[in-house]
Amino acid sequence: MHRMFRGAARLAAVAGLAVSGGALVAVPPAIAGIGFDTGLVCSGKSGTHDVALRIETTVPSAGAVGQPVQLGTIKIDVGLPPELVKEVSAASPAWASTPPATSASPSSTPSPALGGVAEIQVALHGPGGDRRAGWPAFALAATPSRGEGAVHLTGSGVAPPVVPEAPGELSWSAGAVDLSLVPGDAATGKEAPELALHCAAEKAPVLGSLRVRRANEPVIPGASSAAPRQPTAFPEGLCKLIPARGQDPRYAISDDPELAKIFESPTNPDGLNADTGDGLMYCVKATGFFNIKKVGNAAPVAFENNVRALTESYMGNIFFGPNWTDFRGYFINRTYPTPATMLGFGFMPTRAVAEAVQVGSPRGGGTGPITGNMRILQQLSTELDISGPTVDRQQLKASAYVRIKAGKAEVNGVPLDLGTKCMTSPTSLSATGFMGTLRTGTTQYESGQPLIAQNVTIPSFSGCGVTEDLSPILTASVSGAGNYANLESGLWCEVTTGNRCVDGAGAFPQTFTVAPGGVVTAVAKPFTLGYAGDNAEFRCESATMRLDLERGRWQSRFRLGKGDMSLHGCEVEASDGTVHPVRGEVTQDGSLWLNMTIDAATGRPAMRINGVVLDATVDVGGGGRCTLRISHNLGGIFLPGQREVPGLLEGSYDNGTFSMNSHTLKPSGKSTCEIPGFTDFLSVFNSYKGDFVFHPTQRITSP
Template identity: 35%
Template sequence: MWTWRNVAWTAALAGLAIGTGLVVAVPPAIADIKADLPYVCTTSSATHEIRLRLSASMPTRGTVGRAISLGRLRMSVVLPAEMAADLAGSAAGGGRSSSAPGADGSSGPGAPSPDLTMTARLGITALQDGQAMAIAWPSFALNGANASDGARQKVPLAGSGRLPAITPSSPGPLTLVGEQLTLQRAGGVSADQVRCVAAGETIVGSVGVRGSGTKKAVAPLVPGDTSKPGAAAPERSWECKEIPATSTDPRYDFNDDARLHEIFDQKKHPPPNIPMNDPQANVRGGIPFCIRASGFANVKKLGGANPIGAETLLRRGVVNISPQNRKENYQQQQGYFITDTTPSKATLLGFGFMPTMATATMEQVRPPAPYKGSLLTGNLRSDIASGIGGAPLPEGRPEETWGSAFVSVRAGETSVNGTPVQLGSHCGTSPTQLNIYTLTGKLGQRVDLTQGSTVTANVGLPAFSGCGIGEDLSPLLTASISGSDNAVQLEAAPWCQFSTVRPGSCDIPREPITVTVKPGGPVQVTAQGILIKGAGAEIRCDSMSLNMKLPTGHWLGRYPFADISKVAASGCRYRHGTFESPVAVTADTDSGWSLSFTSKAADGTLTSSIQGILFSVDGDFDGLKCRLRFGQNNNTTPAGTIEVPGLMSTAYNTEQRMLNVLPNAALYVTFGTTAGCQKVPGFPIGRYAVAFDKGFAFPPNQEISIP
């Protein structure tokens, strides 16, 4: 019988596989179903939470090889007032009227002359026996009415349409899962599109399938077509497995293609500017990792972003290049990787007016000519701190990672205006180079690369070829999709180290850690009672405030999360014995003050840190007119010990909206202190504990969370 529960959004990015089936009969047992699916939609002004409600009468059982008719489905949603205003556009003020047809050509329910008519497209994945396949549901016309007096209020929308049949190819539960939802005002252009992603569990329903058959996924049946199953798509394996070492499998090694080898070229990428050991003396077996990532890829010509998921098998540290001077806080790690992506399915407006649904897969491929080798791998380089004193890299260089590989895009299931387009099994682009980048540290700020990071890329899409059956459709795809400057951004999950000693330790997927903020925007947060405890002396301030602009939305990167633009402290004074004098605190905001998040602790707080801390304290220090500098000292540079920014570990309490500085917080009196003042009573150059009576209070309307 039909059951109702949900699946996380990442499950909707599972690999797609298509089987075959025949139409024989419709199972007789029918049941009424209702599904309530949570989505988050992003408009031009904000993000909005909605509930998409689906209802239908569907079979409770099915048989292998026989079509399951899904019948007619009713779809409804209540738009929040602000979202309705964004979607309505000119219709909100001009009283647009429309009677757009439903999915099967009939008029959807609603007011006879509704003020607001939307086209809704819901992506659906069918899951069965560990396999998955995308189902092309038709678009739905949803009708509703705005307030007659122009006031902003919630707007209910509803519509209905007939669904295509599906044919199971193996026994067992068959589950339908909701994916991306796209809303667009009827008659609008591509700029009107609003994309919504699942904010929770989105299972539409499941039906039991009896009989025997092959272990393939279900096959869709195009509405009105009773014989042709969908085209085949490649299966995807998402298990974590070890990427072999060069010594055990010659198919895995650094790719010696000159274009991919450029990331190791010290002349083209930032060199460490310090004497380094011979790389050939540091060749090791490397450490294997499995990494999951999810995010979005823009198709510039279509003006939209598609959700993508990826799994990378990486061997890190095959070559480790270290400084000749072991006091230098630097190491370079080189490795190789293989990445597999899930098929990305989205509906966009081709040429700005044609609703086009397409499934595309980005595949890692061997480099094209003049390369004559056979390796599929991509190359990876990480410039990271070796951890000496927690200091930054030489000359204040950031910690960075580069990766380079060749990929091609394969086009799969496609339809235009709801009409399937047969592209064949060889439709795709020629290889193109994909260069990825991630920043994991800069002055006074660092995150562990293996804890996940934001990965960015910019890729050009070459011309398509081999598209179409009986007619060459390659020029059409090239004109609508191919081009340069297609941005990619992924959030990588914490890495899992593959281990034969601990088999199965990576079987449970590690998902990306991201931050959700609502409503975001400019804020000023203030802490009370700041104390820097010296040796027989102290510096105390009544309060300290930080100004920052919080990002808005879901799936935001953790590092750096928000830049701090202004720092102010009030009521500050220096005390040594019986001597007490006011002092002025001035922050160096160009040192990179920022807030970053790390993870969600067991108690629900968000581990975080304030980074890039540098400030001056000016005043009379028991007879000495001086400027003390607070931050951190780096004694690993060729120039000797220098002043660098410091950091304070923090924890964000989501219930109290409070950023608390942890008890182990400390800062240094730095070598940037005024000459002759490096022995101020109670504060010679050195490390000093920092404490706060009360943490930084965020406005009560700000919601910051790590799902």
């Protein structure tokens, strides 16, 4: 059992600051109080003792599937009999005169010189079975005597949120308790022997319970509302207009060498038409997690980005190429300074606030732009075969300078004053957003994208503390290289027109939860592609996709899974009625990628399988064979579609079944077959069937 000393407590607090950019959950407005008393039978080297335990917290009155449920602050009171207190003091008589240290209010009766740690085994019971609730260890401090003979130690902490995966009742029950008691104040930094006790509860009753409803079930009037669908709640007012190009020198593309690196690679090809303008004004929300290497922890973060995009544009020609666009602009990144709770040094509850404050280039001397640089690279068209160089990998790049500012902090409920000027020196922050390839599926920048910032350096802190300088402790705790951020942005709100906006601001990112995940198969029986009224049909007894899905929450909707596909028992019927058998299995050429979104009309999950290229060997009679390839084809404005590119399947996903309702598949220009009905490389198959049943069934929901 570890004990927390005063210096370590400060270290835990400041470590918590740098990993606390946003709150993971919000407490619903309707809550019920829990007050539970039980007796414990505790045994150790000192013998057996009767100990009293009281637990107080609050629990929401209701919850919803897929949405976090958060208990309120947990307060515990451990009542020790006088003989047990004597045993602890006898372990080190020198400690008997140690002045008490407690956060309790002043009293004429001093607090006993006693402290410790309590660990309570709490079980979580739900429709999916029982598991440990993961309650923290509680640092205990003695309270002033209540005149009843017993000595009371109190502590508080915050439990991690619970995300129900099925409707029903959710409840908590307390079991065994481990106590570690020390004479004096464990926060003074002096070493003292501890007395360890293992305690069994007289009973293990339910501490509290709530009803979990389905995600789409209406909320009963008066019941609690659902918790937010994103890791962090967004206050209002951070979506703001920033000056257009040329209106204010503080708002412009920066020529700082570090920030300008995003324009160096890839190099733009010749033949692009350059243009400048005011730029389009966007507000973009982004949420995710920032990972601190030294602490070995990740904290939720949230941003509102005010973006002036397309102040500079470099575009190819749709007739003559290249298939290239390079949009440039600038932005201001505003961080939501929301508190978060973590456990410092394994068990000390630490609640802190931090934010990233965007600043101008340190080389600018205070006169250069305060904005960051942005570059958007995407194809001029993903549906036309345009000559010349092309953007193979669509992406967004952004770079800026920020300072990390530390704010309010509490250690086990005790405030730690860092002052108002606790922050780092400027550091550069560069992020890349992947917007897809023709294989994985592409998206345009306004649709949002995942963002990755790698190898972020946290500089040294300064100005931390009021009565003493805490900057060196903070620097030693979290400063250094090797940190990274993983974010997801929502639809880009075009402020001046209101397009894609929600209440005048950017929309929350669409993220998904996958369970149970792992390697899955999705089988359609049968699978057919054909032309209605023409008799031409490619049909198989079955089509099997094998996909690797990662279990987890808050996952990006792009590239949610990867896999391959094979088709069995296939044949090709020509438009003249001739049936040609397919030799062996039909194979998939290259990887498949699974992407998700929410259908705007129905509000239900929609699935897209990108990267489809099927290869079949067909017997055409007389010992002859040919290759039938099925994919998507691109053509120029004046030329028919001959260039093979991967196709896609899309449709609804409900109750473990992907039902195909659209696709882009055609006979490929690379086919060697001349089977009637399969030589038209321009027309998509207009008759199709494919309902893929997932095994094991996957729950794919948003969030």
